[in-house]
Amino acid sequence: MNAPARISRRLGASGTANALELRGVSKLFGALVALEDIDITVRPGERRAVLGSNGAGKTTLFNCITGDFRASAGSIRFFGEDISTFPPHERIRRGLRRTYQISLLFAGLSVLDNIYLACVGVSRRRFSFLRPRRDDSLMAAAGELVEMVHLDADRDTLVSNLSYGQQRQLEIAMALSGAPRFILFDEPAAGLSPSERGDLVEILNGLPAHMGYIIIEHDMDVALRVAESVTMMHNGRIFREGKPAEIEQDPEVQALYLGGGDG
Amino acid sequence: MRGVIDRHPFWSAVIFVVAAVLVWMIFAVWPDWLKDLIGRKKVFLNALFNGVTLGGLYFLVASGFTLIFGLMRNVNLAHGSLYLLGGYVGYVAAEVTGLWLLAFPVAFILVAAFGILLQFFVFRRMEGQDLRQTLVTIGISIVMADLMLWIWGGDFYNITPPEWLSGPMTTFFVTTVKRSGDLVFLKYPLVRIVIFAASVVVGIGMWLLLNRTRIGMLIRAGVDDRDMLSATGARIQLVFVGVFAFGAGLAGVAGVVGGTFQSLAPGEDVRFLLASLVVVIVGGMGSIPGAALGALIIGLAEQFGSVYFPTYAVVLTFLIMVAVLAFRPQGLMGRS
Amino acid sequence: MALADNRLASDGRDRPTWFERVPPAYWVGGFLLLVMPSFASDFILFQIFGWTFILGIIALSLMFLAGYGGMVSLAQMTFAGCAGYMVAIFGTSAITDISLGWPWFVAIPLALIVAVLLGTLTGWLAVRTEGIYTIMITLAIAAAFFYFTRQNYVIFNGFSGFNGVLPPQLFGVDWRGSTAFYYLTLFWAALCYFAVLYISRAPFGLALQGIRDNQRRMSALGFNAIAHRVAAYAFAALLAGIGGILLTWQSAQISPGTAGIGAAIDILVVAVIGGLRHPIGAFIGAFIYVILKTFALDALEAIGLAGERFQLLIGLGFLLIVFWSPDGVLGLWARWRESRSRDPLLERGGERP
Numbered sequence: 001m002n003a004p005a006r007i008s009r010r011l012g013a014s015g016t017a018n019a020l021e022l023r024g025v026s027k028l029f030g031a032l033v034a035l036e037d038i039d040i041t042v043r044p045g046e047r048r049a050v051l052g053s054n055g056a057g058k059t060t061l062f063n064c065i066t067g068d069f070r071a072s073a074g075s076i077r078f079f080g081e082d083i084s085t086f087p088p089h090e091r092i093r094r095g096l097r098r099t100y101q102i103s104l105l106f107a108g109l110s111v112l113d114n115i116y117l118a119c120v121g122v123s124r125r126r127f128s129f130l131r132p133r134r135d136d137s138l139m140a141a142a143g144e145l146v147e148m149v150h151l152d153a154d155r156d157t158l159v160s161n162l163s164y165g166q167q168r169q170l171e172i173a174m175a176l177s178g179a180p181r182f183i184l185f186d187e188p189a190a191g192l193s194p195s196e197r198g199d200l201v202e203i204l205n206g207l208p209a210h211m212g213y214i215i216i217e218h219d220m221d222v223a224l225r226v227a228e229s230v231t232m233m234h235n236g237r238i239f240r241e242g243k244p245a246e247i248e249q250d251p252e253v254q255a256l257y258l259g260g261g262d263g
Numbered sequence: 264m265r266g267v268i269d270r271h272p273f274w275s276a277v278i279f280v281v282a283a284v285l286v287w288m289i290f291a292v293w294p295d296w297l298k299d300l301i302g303r304k305k306v307f308l309n310a311l312f313n314g315v316t317l318g319g320l321y322f323l324v325a326s327g328f329t330l331i332f333g334l335m336r337n338v339n340l341a342h343g344s345l346y347l348l349g350g351y352v353g354y355v356a357a358e359v360t361g362l363w364l365l366a367f368p369v370a371f372i373l374v375a376a377f378g379i380l381l382q383f384f385v386f387r388r389m390e391g392q393d394l395r396q397t398l399v400t401i402g403i404s405i406v407m408a409d410l411m412l413w414i415w416g417g418d419f420y421n422i423t424p425p426e427w428l429s430g431p432m433t434t435f436f437v438t439t440v441k442r443s444g445d446l447v448f449l450k451y452p453l454v455r456i457v458i459f460a461a462s463v464v465v466g467i468g469m470w471l472l473l474n475r476t477r478i479g480m481l482i483r484a485g486v487d488d489r490d491m492l493s494a495t496g497a498r499i500q501l502v503f504v505g506v507f508a509f510g511a512g513l514a515g516v517a518g519v520v521g522g523t524f525q526s527l528a529p530g531e532d533v534r535f536l537l538a539s540l541v542v543v544i545v546g547g548m549g550s551i552p553g554a555a556l557g558a559l560i561i562g563l564a565e566q567f568g569s570v571y572f573p574t575y576a577v578v579l580t581f582l583i584m585v586a587v588l589a590f591r592p593q594g595l596m597g598r599s
Numbered sequence: 600m601a602l603a604d605n606r607l608a609s610d611g612r613d614r615p616t617w618f619e620r621v622p623p624a625y626w627v628g629g630f631l632l633l634v635m636p637s638f639a640s641d642f643i644l645f646q647i648f649g650w651t652f653i654l655g656i657i658a659l660s661l662m663f664l665a666g667y668g669g670m671v672s673l674a675q676m677t678f679a680g681c682a683g684y685m686v687a688i689f690g691t692s693a694i695t696d697i698s699l700g701w702p703w704f705v706a707i708p709l710a711l712i713v714a715v716l717l718g719t720l721t722g723w724l725a726v727r728t729e730g731i732y733t734i735m736i737t738l739a740i741a742a743a744f745f746y747f748t749r750q751n752y753v754i755f756n757g758f759s760g761f762n763g764v765l766p767p768q769l770f771g772v773d774w775r776g777s778t779a780f781y782y783l784t785l786f787w788a789a790l791c792y793f794a795v796l797y798i799s800r801a802p803f804g805l806a807l808q809g810i811r812d813n814q815r816r817m818s819a820l821g822f823n824a825i826a827h828r829v830a831a832y833a834f835a836a837l838l839a840g841i842g843g844i845l846l847t848w849q850s851a852q853i854s855p856g857t858a859g860i861g862a863a864i865d866i867l868v869v870a871v872i873g874g875l876r877h878p879i880g881a882f883i884g885a886f887i888y889v890i891l892k893t894f895a896l897d898a899l900e901a902i903g904l905a906g907e908r909f910q911l912l913i914g915l916g917f918l919l920i921v922f923w924s925p926d927g928v929l930g931l932w933a934r935w936r937e938s939r940s941r942d943p944l945l946e947r948g949g950e951r952p
Contacts, residue, residue: 066819092821104816106809117809120802121820127830128802174820340730393731394671398871398921401864405914413908477687533860537742540735574750581743585724588736592727 017080019044019182019212020065025074027057027064027236033092034060036236038074042182048214049205049227049244057236058216059101062184066098068092079181093122095181099171099188101216107160115142115173120151120179141177149173150201165196172203183213189222201225224248289436301571308436308449310570311563316455317560319462320524323517324535325542325554326469333549334482334506337386338393340400343536346405348516349374350522350531351411354420363425363523367409370515379510390544404532412529422522428454458520465513466555473551479571482506541580545587547597556595632785641777649780649849651663651889652788655882658870660835665793666875667804668831669811673863674721674737677744678714678836679843680858684748684755685710686844687853693763694756703767711840718836719829726828741863749855760854764847775848784845786883791838795878798834807831868917874929883928891916905948 020042027035035057042048050058064071067088074083084089106114119138120126121148132139146155149169154162159170168188175183185204189197197219204215204226217223223230225243230247232240240253288297290313293304301307328342339345352373353366385403391397423429431450473479481502521527521535538561543549546557561580568576586594636644661675690706692698701709721740748755766774766783774783783948798804809817810824817824847853856862863887873884895909924930 068815068819087823088815088818089821089823092819098819100816102820104813104819106812106816109805113805117802117805118820120806121817125802126806126822127827129798131797178821184874237855291912334729338735340734395921395925397731397734398867398925399918401867402914402918402921405864405868405910406918413911426911480648504667537739537860540739544732544739574752575747577746577750578743580624581739581746584736584739584743588724588727 017044017077018042019046019079020214021077023075023077025061025064025071025076027060027069028072034236035064035071038233038238040238042214044079044181044212045210046212046229047227048212049223050214050216050233051218051220051223051230051247052233052239054078055235056233058233059186060236062098062186063215065091065184066096087110089121095175095179096162096245097175097180097182098184099168099175099186101186101190105159105167105170105174108158110156110158111170112139112142112146112155114170115145118174118177119145125184145173145176145253148176148206150199163194164205168192168196169199169203172200176207177205180211181210184213185213185217187216187218189217189219197222220248234254305449306570308568309451312449312455314563314566315559316459316524316562317566318559319459319563320517320520320558320560321538321542322466322555323462324514325522325539325546325558326466326551327513327517328539329543329546329549329554330469330551331507331510332543335386335503336391336393337382337507338397338400339381339386339510340397340536341381341404341407342511342536342539344404344411345374345378345511345514345527345533346518346521346535347411347527347532348377348407349512349518350422350527351420351518352515353519354422354522354527354599355570357422357519363422365430366422366519367516368506370519371512374518375512376510379504381511382507386507387500387503404536408529408532411532415527417529420522420527422519422527424454424523428457432456454523458524462520466551469551478502478505491512493517541584543594544584545594547594549598550594553594610642632790636778636781645777645780645849647893649777649784651882651885652784653845653849654866654869654885654888656788656791657839657866658847658873658881659791659795660838660842660887661866661870662873662878663838664835665870666877667799667807667811668828670725670828670831671734671867672721672725672737672832672835673734673867674718674725674744675835675839676720676739676843676858676863676866677721677741678839679846680744680748680853680862681717682710682714682840682843683764683847683853683857684761685713687761688754688848690764690865692761697754697756698761703769707844710844711837714840714843715833715836718839719833721836722829722832725832726825738860739865741858743861745855745859748858755855758855760852760857761930762852764851764853766848775851780849784849786839787845789838791841792878792882795838799878803827803830841900868913870927872917872920872927873926875930876926880927880929887928888913909951 018041020040022038022040025035025038038061040048050061060069063069065076067083067086067090071084074084075082078091078094080097081094083094083096086094107115109117116132116139119142120128124177125138134177136251143155146152149172151166151169151173154166159167162170168191172185172188175185186223188204189200192200201222204213207213215223215226217226227244230240230242230244231238232253240250242249242250276567288304288307298304301423324342324346328339331337331339336547349370353370357366358377359364370556381400381403385399386396389399408575430453432453433448433450436449473483481499494519517535521531542554544557546555547555560583564580564583565576566581591597635648639648653937657675657679660678661672664675665671682928685864686706687694688697689699689701690703691700721737723738725736730737731863748760749758751757762821766780768774772779799808806817809820810822810827814824845860846857850857868903869884869888870881870886871884873882874880891913892909895912899908899912920927924934926933
């Protein structure tokens with residue numbers, strides 16, 4: 001590719017393109033079809049909730065988007081750029097972030113160090129042999145994130161000593177490090193107390209307007225308060241897509257999911 | 264088979280052409296230009312035979328290693344020591360009784376028993392702790408090497424095959440045509456041919472055992488899905504012990520073979536451990552056909568290397584390993 | 600094992616100066632090491648401590664890879680041997696046909712660069728695999744280097760290798776003199792030790808430990824795990840290369856056996872006996888190994904065994920350690936302290952220092 005073409009593509013990438021565009025994405029595990037022919041389009045700044053029962057393929061979808069798994073078929077575009085074949089770290093460096101359903105934090109490090117590591121990962125300093133100085137910009141950015149998720153009182157606490165809810169908040173702070181453009185939240189509210197859920201909703205609604213995300217959420221109440229559109233998944237396929245109100249009223253969805261008990 | 268050809272038409276064609284050229288080189292009387300290019304046919308045929316038979320020996324050692332790894336994920340870096348122990352034990356048995364054939368069962372049983380001890384006292388206590396297993400087996404191999412040095416000293420030992428096996432055998436491969444028009448046939452040590460045939464039999468036997476019997480199915484299922492195995496209950500520990508004993512015993516038998524083929528001395532344990540490692544890395548960990556293919560490739564590479572590029576014969580085998588690692592890290596027959 | 604437990608980012612508030620943070624044991628140890636030449640014999644300085652520091656540096660390179668990176672490499676002695684060969688080839692030795700005789704300030708950096716390149720290449724091959732495979736592949740690479748140097752006469756002078764490889768006469772000092780050599784090796788050992796300590800808390804080292812603990816998570820933070828691991832190999836090869844050059848100077852020769860399979864395994868033994876958790880373990884292990892290797896002969900003969908049973912002794916010691924204390928002597932030490940600090944009446948663990 002010559003230089004002008006690359007530049008124009010970059011421009012196109014941040015200008016008009018969709019934040020995320022999945023076309024015909026499928027994922028097979030042997031004979032098991034985990035995802036089948038998924039098409040999803042998310043505009044920049046759009047906030048989308050993905051609903052569906054266990055085993056509907058939501059987390060697999062996230063894994064395919066972030067590259068934890070390579071999709072078996074289909075293409076994934078991120079702000080216009082085809083990232084289908086990129087390794088995970090390349091996708092992250094382009095501004096994609098995610099949180100994990102199960103906390104994957106570094107238990108032997110403090111809260112601040114965990115966030116610092118996340119900030120380093122998307123900076124040029126990831127290979128630095130030098131320890132951070134006191135006026136380090138990444139350390140300062142990490143400090144701000146600590147405040148944003150209300151963990152300032154515990155910034156030097158080891159992660160292993162945090163409560164479950166605090167760990168989930170830390171997960172979110174790590175996903176917010178280093179100017180993300182789009183975030184995938186994998187059940188951030190699972191296991192949180194009602195008041196913690198309120199905090200979570202507040203954090204999500206407080207994100208800058210350009211920062212779109214997809215959130216997997218079992219709790220309809222949370223999902224509907226933080227998302228402007230909803231995708232319903234079932235058995236590895238997209239079942240419905242629409243505004244929260246439409247989805248909530250759809251009789252088939254109700255039969256399948258909302259009335260289905262464990263919601 | 265057809266599937267492989269369909270998927271890789273280019274490589275299948277390359278392999279086919281190479282095989283055809285090889286067959287021609289083995290059976291045809293060489294024209295002069297070929298002789299000028301790479302020397303006499305006898306040298307070539309000898310290298311080929313030596314390589315194939317050495318591959319048979321490597322297969323005997325490496326198949327046990329790969330079987331144990333495949334089923335139990337146990338890395339036994341004392342495998343080379345088992346080989347050398349088998350060789351020494353077989354030597355003593357053959358010397359004392361004067362029966363060469365007796366060396367095999369004695370070596371097999373004793374080394375297998377030793378393998379059971381290893382499995383019982385080391386590997387079962389450290390299930391899932393790969394690194395510790397490796398370190399412990401390194402420690403065991405250091406201790407065994409010194410104990411064997413203590414008992415048998417630093418001399419070279421040769422296990423002599425019986426009368427009826429010693430001496431060359433005339434094969435039906437033509438090496439050259441005399442001026443008188445008579446065909447000259449290749450002579451090759453009978454014992455090597457017999458041993459190679461035996462290792463082929465062992466290989467096929469293992470394959471049949473794994474693919475055609477109930478216990479083999481159990482073992483293969485264990486290789487594919489270890490959780491399934493542990494769910495089936497306590498009897499599986501017996502299978503583990505059995506496989507470990509068999510793999511170790513095979514290494515012991517290989518020691519007798521190696522003592523007959525070549526010689527036994529301190530340091531051979533490391534050599535055969537390395538050979539096993541390279542063979543299974545090239546062939547693919549845990550795969551018996553992979554071990555066979557890897558052993559054949561490494562055996563041939565070593566022998567052709569020592570004939571045609573004598574200085575770098577050993578390096579050639581490692582280059583093959585590096586190439587495999589770079590392009591197919593799971594090994595030629597390994598699954599990704 | 601989780602990330603090391605001291606904190607990197609404890610902020611400026613009431614942070615003690617570095618001077619206060621150094622534990623007293625370090626001051627005592629450092630002082631003893633500095634004044635050692637005033638009372639120790641030449642043999643102790645050159646043979647015991649010189650060798651301990653050198654082996655310690657090479658074992659430290661393994662500790663860095665294994666302890667922080669989770670990659671147990673048996674090729675560290677190979678990198679050391681490679682650097683040793685390269686000073687002999689680029690610099691001066693008794694084999695004047697091969698040695699290029701370039702000045703030390705060219706030969707030494709070049710030797711280290713070649714060692715780092717070899718380390719990078721090895722890492723590039725080894726990091727495609729995990730755990731046990733890494734051990735096997737690095738062992739195979741070590742063997743390849745050994746056989747190659749033994750068979751190649753054009754560059755490596757085959758079986759006999761190079762002799763007469765001496766350190767440069769810098770500042771008019773004979774650096775192979777026992778006191779000078781002691782300080783030379785002490786300096787490099789200390790430098791490497793503190794470098795590893797420092798880097799373990801720098802972004803590179805932290806990320807390496809993060810990758811060891813959870814590679815997938817680190818990828819999701821934007822770290823390229825493969826590149827990080829390869830870089831760790833390169834850095835470890837630099838350490839090993841420094842050790843290798845010193846080793847070559849100490850014995851004034853290098854031959855295939857220096858980097859043979861036995862030597863490669865010895866480095867693993869040294870690092871594991873000492874303990875892979877902390878850089879100091881490498882030097883503790885090296886000290887134990889050197890003491891055993893030097894005095895085992897007499898000790899074994901004293902109890903009526905032949906002196907050559909040294910390998911047996913080392914092997915058994917190694918077995919005992921890996922069987923009962925996978926964290927080596929450091930692990931034993933930690934356990935002993937824990938049991939001492941436990942108050943028998945309250946049955947409560949003491950405060951960790």
